[in-house]
Amino acid sequence: MTTTPRHFRDYRGLPMPLLDVAAHRRIEVRDADASLMRRAAEAAAEWVLASLGDKVRGGSVLVCAGPGNNGGDALLCALQLHRRGVAVRAVVPVRPGGGDALAAFESARQAGVPLLVDLPDDATGCAVAVDGLFGIGLRRPLGGPFEALAAALSSLRSPTRPVLALDLPSGLDADTGRPVGGGPVVAASATLAMIALKPGLFTGLGRDYTGRVWLAPLGLTDGLPHSRATSRSNAEGSGDADAAGAILNAPGLFLPSLPARRAAAHKGTFGTVAIVGGDTGTCGATLLSARAALSAGAGRVHAVMLGTGAPAYDAPHPEIMIRAADKFDWDSADALSVGAGMGRSDSARAVLGRAIETGKPAVLDADALNLLADDGALAARAAAAGDRFVLTPHPGEAARLLGTDTGTVEANRPGALRQLQQRFRCTVVLKGSGTLIGRVGAPALLNPTGNAGLASGGTGDVLGGLIGAFLAQRLSPGDAAAAAVYWHGRAAETLAERGIGPAGLTAGELAPEVRGLMNQALHERDGREGDGPLVALADADAAGSPRQAPLY
Ligand SMILES: NC(=O)C1=CN([C@@H]2O[C@H](COP(=O)(O)OP(=O)(O)OC[C@H]3O[C@@H](n4cnc5c(N)ncnc54)[C@H](OP(=O)(O)O)[C@@H]3O)[C@@H](O)[C@H]2O)[C@@H](O)CC1
Numbered sequence: 028m029t030t031t032p033r034h035f036r037d038y039r040g041l042p043m044p045l046l047d048v049a050a051h052r053r054i055e056v057r058d059a060d061a062s063l064m065r066r067a068a069e070a071a072a073e074w075v076l077a078s079l080g081d082k083v084r085g086g087s088v089l090v091c092a093g094p095g096n097n098g099g100d101a102l103l104c105a106l107q108l109h110r111r112g113v114a115v116r117a118v119v120p121v122r123p124g125g126g127d128a129l130a131a132f133e134s135a136r137q138a139g140v141p142l143l144v145d146l147p148d149d150a151t152g153c154a155v156a157v158d159g160l161f162g163i164g165l166r167r168p169l170g171g172p173f174e175a176l177a178a179a180l181s182s183l184r185s186p187t188r189p190v191l192a193l194d195l196p197s198g199l200d201a202d203t204g205r206p207v208g209g210g211p212v213v214a215a216s217a218t219l220a221m222i223a224l225k226p227g228l229f230t231g232l233g234r235d236y237t238g239r240v241w242l243a244p245l246g247l248t249d250g251l252p253h254s255r256a257t258s259r260s261n262a263e264g265s266g267d268a269d270a271a272g273a274i275l276n277a278p279g280l281f282l283p284s285l286p287a288r289r290a291a292a293h294k295g296t297f298g299t300v301a302i303v304g305g306d307t308g309t310c311g312a313t314l315l316s317a318r319a320a321l322s323a324g325a326g327r328v329h330a331v332m333l334g335t336g337a338p339a340y341d342a343p344h345p346e347i348m349i350r351a352a353d354k355f356d357w358d359s360a361d362a363l364s365v366g367a368g369m370g371r372s373d374s375a376r377a378v379l380g381r382a383i384e385t386g387k388p389a390v391l392d393a394d395a396l397n398l399l400a401d402d403g404a405l406a407a408r409a410a411a412a413g414d415r416f417v418l419t420p421h422p423g424e425a426a427r428l429l430g431t432d433t434g435t436v437e438a439n440r441p442g443a444l445r446q447l448q449q450r451f452r453c454t455v456v457l458k459g460s461g462t463l464i465g466r467v468g469a470p471a472l473l474n475p476t477g478n479a480g481l482a483s484g485g486t487g488d489v490l491g492g493l494i495g496a497f498l499a500q501r502l503s504p505g506d507a508a509a510a511a512v513y514w515h516g517r518a519a520e521t522l523a524e525r526g527i528g529p530a531g532l533t534a535g536e537l538a539p540e541v542r543g544l545m546n547q548a549l550h551e552r553d554g555r556e557g558d559g560p561l562v563a564l565a566d567a568d569a570a571g572s573p574r575q576a577p578l579y
C-alpha cells in the first residue's frame with residue numbers, strides 16, 4: 028500500500044514524539060473508553076481494506092487475537108471487516124477475561140464472525156493477516172499457543188501477503204525494542220501504532236520486526252510533530268504531562284541552525300575543524316573522517332596525525348591540511364573531532380587531554396572513548412569540561428565506558444544513554460539500529476534513518492567527521508549530532524535505493540551523498556543560488572519573445 032489512508036498520519040520526516048508504555052497508560056487512564064477500541068479497530072480495518080484493494084470480495088483475512096485489549100482491537104477489526112462483506116476469520120486461542128476485550132469478543136461472536144481456537148490448515152490462503160496477539164501489555168515471553176501463532180504469522184509474511192501488527196509486533200518491548208523476555212516476536216510487514224509512536228518500534232531489534240510503521244492517533248494525541256520550541260519547553264518541565272520521552276529525529280529540528288550560504292561568505296564563515304587521530308598505520312581513518320568534514324561544509328579541515336607514515340597531502344582532497352600533532356596550532360581550530368585512528372598510546376592520551384583543555388566543542392569518538400574508559404581521571408576532566416562535547420559510542424564502547432557488557436547496553440539502550448549522560452553531562456550518540464541522541468536540556472532523539480549498509484568499517488569515522496564539521500559551523504552539540512546522524516543514515520538509504528548498498532556500501536561513499544542531501548535541504552530552506560529575480564530586457568530574440576537574463 029503506497030497511499031496514506033484517511034485516518035492515518037504520514038509522519039515520515041517529521042519530529043514526532045515517541046511515547047513509552049507509562050505515557051500510554053497515562054493517556055489510557057485519562058481518555059480511554061470503549062469508543063477508543065472501536066476507533067483503533069476502524070483504523071486497522073481501513074488499513075486492511077486498502078491493502079486488499081480489488082481483492083476485497085475474493086480475498087480472505089486472518090486475524091489472530093490475544094486475551095487483552097490488543098486482541099480486542101483485532102476482534103473489532105474482524106467485526107468491521109465482516110460487516111463490510113470481507114471473508115474474515117479470527118483465531119482466538121484464549122477467551123478474553125473481561126472488560127472491553129471480552130465485549131469485543133462477544134460482539135464478534137454474535138455478529139457471526141467465524142472464531143477459531145487454532146490456526147486453520149488453509150491459513151496460507153489468506154490475502155492479509157493481522158497480528159492482534161499482544162500490544163503494550165505483554166509482560167512475559169510469548170508461550171504456548173501464542174508462541175506457535177507468532178511463528179505462523181511470521182511465516183505468512185510475504186511480498187504479496189502483508190502481515191499487519193496492531194500497535195506493535197507481538198513479543199516486542201515497546202520501550203526498548205527488545206523481544207520481551209528474549210521470546211519470539213512476530214515479524215510483520217507493517218505496524219499500525221495506536222495513539223502514538225513507541226521508541227521500541229525504531230530502536231534495538233524493532234526495525235527488523237515492524238516493517239513500515241503507520242500511525243493512527245485516534246484523535247487523542249494531536250499527532251503533531253514537536254517543534255524546536257516545544258521540545259525545549261518540555262525539557263524544562265513546562266510542557267504537557269505526557270511529553271515525549273524521546274522524539275524522532277528529523278530535519279526540522281536542526282535545519283534552522285545551519286548557516287546560510289550567503290554570497291558574502293568566506294571560508295572562516297563555516298569554521299575550521301581539526302580531525303585528530305592518525306596513529307602510525309591508521310591514518311586512513313583520520314583521512315576518511317576529514318573528507319567527510321569537507322563534504323559537510325566546513326570552511327577548512329585539518330587532519331592532525333599522531334604517528335608516522337601519513338601522506339604529505341591527501342591526493343583526492345588536497346584541500347585537507349595534514350599536520351603533525353606535536354606541531355599543531357590548536358588555536359587555529361573552531362571545533363575538534365578526536366579519536367579516528369588515534370590508538371591508545373601515551374601520546375594519544377596526552378593529545379586527548381590537550382583537546383579537552385582547549386575548551387573547543389569536540390566530538391570524542393573511537394579510541395578517544397576507549398582512553399576515557401581506561402582512565403578515570405581523564406574521564407572526570409571530560410565530564411567537568413561542560414556540555415560542549417559529543418560522545419559517539421557504539422554499544423561496545425558504551426559498555427566499556429559504563430563498566431558493563433554489550434548485552435546489557437543493548438537490552439536497554441535508552442537506560443544506557445541516560446547513564447552515559449549522567450556521567451559525562453554532554454551530548455551522547457549511542458550508535459546502533461535506531462541510534463539514540465541524548466541532548467543536554469532537551470529530550471533525547473531517536474534516529475529513524477539508516478540501514479545495514481552502515482555496518483561496515485569506517486562509517487563511524489565518517490560520522491565523527493560530519494559532527495565535527497557541523498560543530499565548526501557553530502551548531503550546538505545536540506543539533507550537530509542530530510544533523511550528522513540523520514543525513515549519515517539517510518545517505519545510506521538513498522545510496523541503497525540506487526543499488527549502492529546495503530551490500531558493499533563503502534564508508535567513503537556516504538560523504539558525497541550527505542553533501543547532496545544537505546544542499547537539497549538548504550535549497551529548500553533558502554532557495555537555490557541564482558533563484559533571484561530575473562530582469563526582462565527590452566530587446567527580443569529572433570522569434571520575437573522577450574529575452575530574460577539574470578541581473579548579474
Ligand atoms: N493504551 C490505550 O489507551 C489503548 C490501547 N489499545 C490497545 O490495547 C493494547 C494494550 O492492551 P492491554 O493492556 O490489555 O495489553 P495486551 O498487550 O493486550 O496484553 C495484556 C493481556 O495479555 C496477558 N498477558 C500478558 N503477557 C502474556 C503472555 N506472555 N502470555 C499470555 N498472556 C499474557 C495479560 O494478562 P496478565 O499479564 O495480566 O496475566 C493481559 O490479559 C495496546 O497495545 C493497544 O493495542 C487500543 O485499543 C487503543 C487505546
Ligand SMILES: [K+]
Pocket residue numbers: 097158159160161162192193194195196197
Ligand atoms: K500486536
